[in-house]
Amino acid sequence: MKLTPEKVRYVADLANLKLTGEEVARMAHDLDEILSHMDKLNQLDTTGVEPMAQVLSDASETATLREDAIRPPLSNADALQCAPQPGQGYFKVPKVIER
Amino acid sequence: MTPPIDGLTIQSVRDGLAKKEFSAVELTTEALRFAESANPTTNAYLHFCFERALRQAAVVDAKVARGEDAGPLGGVPVAVKDVIVTKGVRTTCGSKLLENYIPPYDATAVIRLEQAGAVILGKTNCDEFAMGSSNENSAFGPVRNPVALDRVPGGSSGGSAAVVAQGTAVASLGSDTGGSIRQPASFCGVVGVTPTYGRVSRYGLVAFASSLDHIGPFARNVSDAAALLQSIGGRDEMDSTSAFAPLPDYNKALSEDVKGLRIGLPKEYFQGLSSETGDHVMRAVDVLKRLGCEVRDVSLPHTEYAISAYYIICTAEASSNLARYDGVRYTSRSTASDTLSDMYRNTRGAGFGTECKRRIMLGTYVLSHGYYDAYYLKAQKVRTLITRDFHQAFEQVDALITPVSPFPAFRLGEKLADPMEMYLSDIYTITGDLAGIPCMSVPCGRTAAGLPVGMQILTRHFDEAGMFRIAHAYERSL
Numbered sequence: 191m192k193l194t195p196e197k198v199r200y201v202a203d204l205a206n207l208k209l210t211g212e213e214v215a216r217m218a219h220d221l222d223e224i225l226s227h228m229d230k231l232n233q234l235d236t237t238g239v240e241p242m243a244q245v246l247s248d249a250s251e252t253a254t255l256r257e258d259a260i261r262p263p264l265s266n267a268d269a270l271q272c273a274p275q276p277g278q279g280y281f282k283v284p285k286v287i288e289r
Numbered sequence: 290m291t292p293p294i295d296g297l298t299i300q301s302v303r304d305g306l307a308k309k310e311f312s313a314v315e316l317t318t319e320a321l322r323f324a325e326s327a328n329p330t331t332n333a334y335l336h337f338c339f340e341r342a343l344r345q346a347a348v349v350d351a352k353v354a355r356g357e358d359a360g361p362l363g364g365v366p367v368a369v370k371d372v373i374v375t376k377g378v379r380t381t382c383g384s385k386l387l388e389n390y391i392p393p394y395d396a397t398a399v400i401r402l403e404q405a406g407a408v409i410l411g412k413t414n415c416d417e418f419a420m421g422s423s424n425e426n427s428a429f430g431p432v433r434n435p436v437a438l439d440r441v442p443g444g445s446s447g448g449s450a451a452v453v454a455q456g457t458a459v460a461s462l463g464s465d466t467g468g469s470i471r472q473p474a475s476f477c478g479v480v481g482v483t484p485t486y487g488r489v490s491r492y493g494l495v496a497f498a499s500s501l502d503h504i505g506p507f508a509r510n511v512s513d514a515a516a517l518l519q520s521i522g523g524r525d526e527m528d529s530t531s532a533f534a535p536l537p538d539y540n541k542a543l544s545e546d547v548k549g550l551r552i553g554l555p556k557e558y559f560q561g562l563s564s565e566t567g568d569h570v571m572r573a574v575d576v577l578k579r580l581g582c583e584v585r586d587v588s589l590p591h592t593e594y595a596i597s598a599y600y601i602i603c604t605a606e607a608s609s610n611l612a613r614y615d616g617v618r619y620t621s622r623s624t625a626s627d628t629l630s631d632m633y634r635n636t637r638g639a640g641f642g643t644e645c646k647r648r649i650m651l652g653t654y655v656l657s658h659g660y661y662d663a664y665y666l667k668a669q670k671v672r673t674l675i676t677r678d679f680h681q682a683f684e685q686v687d688a689l690i691t692p693v694s695p696f697p698a699f700r701l702g703e704k705l706a707d708p709m710e711m712y713l714s715d716i717y718t719i720t721g722d723l724a725g726i727p728c729m730s731v732p733c734g735r736t737a738a739g740l741p742v743g744m745q746i747l748t749r750h751f752d753e754a755g756m757f758r759i760a761h762a763y764e765r766s767l
Contacts (some may be wrong), residue, residue, distance in 0.1 A: 200649070205653040206615070206630075207646060208638030217650055223709050224651060224747060227490040228597040231667050234674070241669035242676060244500060244530070245725030254529040266392040274622035281617050286629045 205286045291319040291707075294366070299513045302365045302459065306353055313349035313364035317342050318410050324410055324457035331433045333442070333451035335371050337411035338378040342366075345408045350649040352406075357489060357542050360406025362520055367402060368458035370449045371412040372419050373504065373560055374493040375399055383417040383427035386640035388501035388618040397495020397528065398462060398504050398521040405520035410458055412614045413448030417642045417720020418611065419464055421445045421498045422472060422714050426644045433701070434740060440698035443473030446507070450477040453507045460517050464494055466501045467599055468693075468718025471730040474507055475693035476744025478732045480514045480760070481507050485751050487532035489518070490525030499530075500605035501599075501722045511731065511761040515539035518753060518756040520693030534751045542754035547762040548581030550755075557592035558717050562695040573733040574764050577690075577759065589687060591679040594671050594718060599719040600712055601655050601668035608652025614640065622641055628642040647708060676724040679747075688759055689747040690716075691717050693730045697740035727753045731760045 196234070198218045202209045209217065270276040291311045292301065305311050325348040326333045349364045370374060372382045374392035381387045402409065416426035424432040424447025432447040433442040435455035435682075442451040442559060446463030450473035453461055463470045465483040476482025482505045495501060506517035517537050525531045537687060554574065559567060578584050615634030616622035623635035641649065654663035682689060704711045722729035727750070730743035747758040 201570040201654045201657060201659050203648055204624065204657060206612070206633040206637055207641070207648050208634040209646070210638075213646070217647065221651055221654065222598065224712070225654075227599060227709055227758055231594055231597050231601075231664075231671055234591075234594060234671060236667060236674070239673050241666055242673040243669060245676075264393055265349040269618075272390050272391060272619040274616060274620070275749060283629050284626055284632050288430055289692040 193218045193225070291316050294323040297366070297459045298510060299362060299365050299459060299516050303363065304351075306359060306364050313346040313353070313359070313408065314343060316364055317366060317410070319330035321410055324452070325664045326667070327455060327457050330438065331432050331435050331442070331451050331455055333414055333432050333448040333457065334368065334411045335381060335383075335414045335429055335448070336379055338375065338409060341378060342408050342410050345403055349406050349408070360404065361516055361673060362402065362405030363457050365407050366410050367407045367412055368413050368449060368452045369399060369409055370400075370415050370446050370461070370462040370463045372415060372464055372497075373462060374495065375400060375412065376408065377438045378412065380412065380495070381414045381429070382419070382646070383429060383554060384640065385428040386614050388428070388621060390619050394493065396527045397490035397494055398425050399493065401521045407520070413446070413452055413461060415448055416445035417645050418495065418607070419445040419466060419469055420607070420644050420648055420710050422468070423699070424448065424473070425703065426570055426642055427699065428642055431701060434477055434698050435506060435697060437739065438701055440478065440740070441701055443476035443698065445469040447473050449507050450474050450481065453477070453509055454480045459511050460506055462504055463519070465503045465722065466498050467722050469727060470503070470505045470507065471693050471718050471743065474730040475697035475732075475741060477511055477743030478735070479507055480729065480731055481505065481725065481754070482514045482518060482729040483721060484518055484522060484753055485532065485727045487530050488522050488727070488751070488753065490528040490531045492527035493725070494524055496610040498603040499610065500606060501603055503722070510513075511667055511757055511764050512540065512543055514729070517758045527723050528663065532751070537754045539757055540755055540757050543658045543761040545758050546581070547577065547759055548675055549583065549685040550688065550759065551583045551585065552577060552759070553585055553587035553689045554594070554684055555587050555589045555682065555689055555691060557589055558691035562692055563697070564692070565736045566588070566692050566696060569734040570690065570744050573744045573763060574690055576763055578760055580766060582759075585686065586691070587682045589675075589682060589720070591674045592676050594755055595675055595720045595723060596712060596716060598671040598675065599621060599715070599723060600651070600669040601664050603670065604648045604652035605656050606647065606666050607650070608649045608656065609710035613647065615629055642706070672723050675720055679724045679726055684748045685754060687748065691745045693717060693745045693748070697742055721747050727756050729756055729760060731763060733763070
């Protein structure tokens with residue numbers, strides 16, 4: 191398998207990740223090596239095997255739900271304390287749409 | 290008069306406090322002074338929390354003065370990996386993105402540590418977002434192995450292993466997703482425990498791969514590690530995957546006999562490892578035989594597929610977990626962006642280190658349209674097979690013993706150029722995480738060059754007690 195720079199840029203776009211030209215080239219090489227190692231899994235017949243998403247659950251589905259009680263939430267000030275650009279009690283971001 | 294900090298155990302702290310040889314504040318002051326002065330040689334601590342530590346020590350002293358129990362970890366100086374959040378104390382995850390992040394809440398494990406009386410001295414260095422096997426992926430510089438300063442301490446919890454080995458904390462908390470507790474424990478010659486998945490609440494553990502992430506302790510001996518797990522384990526309603534299973538009394542389990550226990554040696558774990566590592570593990574197995582354990586060969590036939598399955602699942606989960614670092618709520622932000630979309634891209638492009646980018650890319654790729662079935666779904670099915678292997682082995686034996694790593698601590702820079710080679714070093718540790726079973730690293734000697742070797746003990750789900758019993762019996766016989 192060969193991972194093209196175009197494909198790398200497409201995936202970076204999906205991941206909201208800006209990569210430099212150098213990074214794209216290195217990523218193509220590294221991912222290619224790793225993915226060819228992963229192709230090893232195709233040697234295994236997994237017909238009829240259930241996929242495992244969760245290791246174990248020793249409780250019924252609803253047992254993990256806690257009581258729906260009101261409790262004090264994180265305050266607005268605490269939640270905004272590490273925001274790069276807080277304002278008026280909100281997170282401010284660059285313009286999303288043209289007016 | 291405070292004793293040397295690097296020789297303390299939980300028991301010696303308890304005794305010293307009880308006999309009024311020192312107060313918790315005196316001990317904490319000295320521990321902070323010692324840790325701060327020793328830290329430049331290893332870079333194991335990222336930052337100290339002087340105020341919080343001394344405040345907690347004063348609470349312990351007040352309890353002692355009132356004649357109350359100071360708790361099972363009363364006054365014990367500990368350290369916490371910087372991927373576990375601490376209210377009011379910077380938590381960076383080893384990432385430039387969170388360089389100035391001060392969490393507004395405490396992880397459950399942190400709350401429970403302090404409820405048990407422990408004094409948190411500071412936060413330990415680690416690979417960025419716990420991604421790495423050498424601690425070289427930290428944005429704040431690598432950690433050096435205190436046993437051999439030109440070597441890595443292992444990763445990703447390299448700092449947490451190093452502080453215990455260096456003696457700048459009595460015990461510490463780390464996190465393990467694919468060996469990140471056991472491998473550094475083995476490289477630094479300390480005890481490291483990965484409990485059953487769900488045994489310790491993940492609330493406040495910054496998520497890397499949620500179905501594989503564990504919090505667990507490091508300590509200089511088995512009984513101290515067990516005491517930490519006793520304090521932090523158990524159901525927590527803030528983590529719906531935390532288990533209801535009751536915690537047994539680990540201290541009681543430690544003194545139980547190992548005679549007649551059946552131990553399995555999975556043959557797949559004894560191929561392709563350095564001969565010195567194999568020799569040391571086999572010598573430890575001989576000790577257990579002498580103590581009355583029954584040893585037999587077993588097979589975990591799907592072991593060779595574990596690395597591939599693991600790196601598909603963990604990167605897929607990481608790519609979605611790390612989507613939250615977008616420059617809006619708590620990370621630093623790249624300012625030179627006109628649109629929201631550019632702001633996300635620039636912030637993430639400038640903020641994440643190479644390994645995080647690689648894993649986000651890989652995870653996004655394996656989850657992307659047309660590849661999901663071939664990679665992610667396939668890997669989840671292989672995970673079922675790997676877990677089944679363990680269940681079948683545990684029908685024949687009570688515990689498994691393997692090496693922790695195929696080789697001892699390698700040199701800084703040695704494996705940095707080739708990510709696949711770095712991934713392959715996790716070969717013996719990732720299977721335990723995939724199956725969610727308890728596993729630990731116990732020191733079992735040193736190579737001719739003086740590098741520590743670790744033996745891994747794995748047991749059935751929720752049987753940490755059985756694991757501790759074997760580890761303790763071995764340790765005691767030395």
